[in-house]
Amino acid sequence: MAGIVTLTKAAALAILNQSVVSGTVNGAGHLILTKKDGSTIDGGDFTAIVTGIFQSTVDAAVATAVFNSVSGTLFDRGNTAGALDFKSMPAGRGPAPTNVTLVNSLWNIYMTGNITVDAATAFPAGVKAGTQFAVKFIQDATGGRTLTLTGFKKSQGVLALTSAPNAVDMVAFIYDGTSWYAAMMGDDFK
Numbered sequence: 001m002a003g004i005v006t007l008t009k010a011a012a013l014a015i016l017n018q019s020v021v022s023g024t025v026n027g028a029g030h031l032i033l034t035k036k037d038g039s040t041i042d043g044g045d046f047t048a049i050v051t052g053i054f055q056s057t058v059d060a061a062v063a064t065a066v067f068n069s070v071s072g073t074l075f076d077r078g079n080t081a082g083a084l085d086f087k088s089m090p091a092g093r094g095p096a097p098t099n100v101t102l103v104n105s106l107w108n109i110y111m112t113g114n115i116t117v118d119a120a121t122a123f124p125a126g127v128k129a130g131t132q133f134a135v136k137f138i139q140d141a142t143g144g145r146t147l148t149l150t151g152f153k154k155s156q157g158v159l160a161l162t163s164a165p166n167a168v169d170m171v172a173f174i175y176d177g178t179s180w181y182a183a184m185m186g187d188d189f190k
Helices: 009-017 046-065
Strands: 020-025 030-035 040-045 074-083 106-118 132-139 147-150 152-154 168-175 180-189
Touching: 030 046, 040 046, 147 152
Parallel strands: 074 106, 106 132, 106 147, 152 180
Antiparallel strands: 020 030, 030 040, 132 168, 168 180
8 A cells, every 4th residue: 555645845845946937048049947946957959959840840831832833934845836735745845844833934935837725625733723824935937827725815805926937925824713814915025
């Protein structure tokens, strides 16, 4: 059978005086714990401990919340004619775009024939609302190449490229979560 130990007032005060009542982080990043009796305990480099514990969690949360491509990606599709999509690249022209790398990207498209883009099929799966990117359409030495957009909202329903040989036009594509918009950013850059 266990015996009963009597706790004296002096013993209780001795225990209480050893209790930690506050803590601060000093200029060196060390956790300083202060006991009730006023003495302190240096808990070590608190900044390094916290950073080590939380850094991977913070990095993962930021990666989820912010697109990796906020600064944008440059895609050089090369010579292009016919149906154009923004989810694949010709062999040897780099990795296939994704809904993440499409954001804030710039595409160089060298027109060697007429181009069509269908909003229903041209983009990677999972495109997020607010996605925007720009395309630089560059006419070849022949010129006269056209761009046909299907399923896009366009200013006054029209978006015509400059037909002169070697003309450069910039077109912005923006997705609002429901519809794709296409707008001329500038035409016949020299």
